[in-house]
Every structure is written in C-alpha cells, then in structure tokens.
Amino acid sequence: MVAAPAEVQRWQDSGGAWRVAFSDEDRATVELLRCDGGEIVDRLTLTDARDVRWAAVQAAADRD
Template sequence: MTVDRVAELQRWQDAGALWRVVARTEQTVTVALLRCDGGEEVDRFTSADPQLLAFIGERLSSQD
C-alpha cells in the first residue's frame, strides 16, 4: 500500500499540528510529526517520494 505523504502533511498542517525535517539526503527526507504545541513527537517517517521532496523543498518545518 502506498501512502500519500504530501496529503498526510497537508492534513497534519490543516489540523494545526507541526512537522519538522529531522534528516535529509539528496534522495530521502525524514520528517517528524509533532503535536500542535510543537512539542512531543507523535510519529516519524522517511520517504524518497519525489512529490514529497518537491512539496518540502528546502523547508525545515511546516513553519517555514
């Protein structure tokens, strides 16, 4: 099953929660999903999805 990580991050943001890039290579990005207050990490994933890499671009977090 393929997960649409772009849609997941958009839903996460729409709910008022935050995400942050915790690692990045030329081919992958690792993203931490954080609670709405920007505190506790709820989940984390690594992806090489080109659409996700384009969506995140050079941003470090959903606050950029």
C-alpha cells in the same frame, strides 16, 4: 513551489506542527509534532522525488 506531501498537509490542517529532521538526495524524514510543537507523535519517511525535494526546500528555509 512544491506542495507539501498529503500526510504533512493533513497533519498541519489538523493543527499539528512538523519539522524536517533529515533530508538527502534520496529520502527525507519528517517529524510530526503535537500542536504545541513539542513531543514527536510520528515520523514519516519520504522517498518520492517530489516529496524529497519539498523537504529539502523546507530544511533549507529552516536554516536561514
């Protein structure tokens, strides 16, 4: 299992929610949400291969 990117893990540890908005072979976009899962507070663009792989796994799990 690939660990979450540090920025996403810190956000989650602080009580925030997140979702993978986009993922392809080269990059992924993660939306950081308020703790109630509502409003988008920020967006992260992931380009590191490990982080992109993590996002692809998360996106696939959300579809199931």
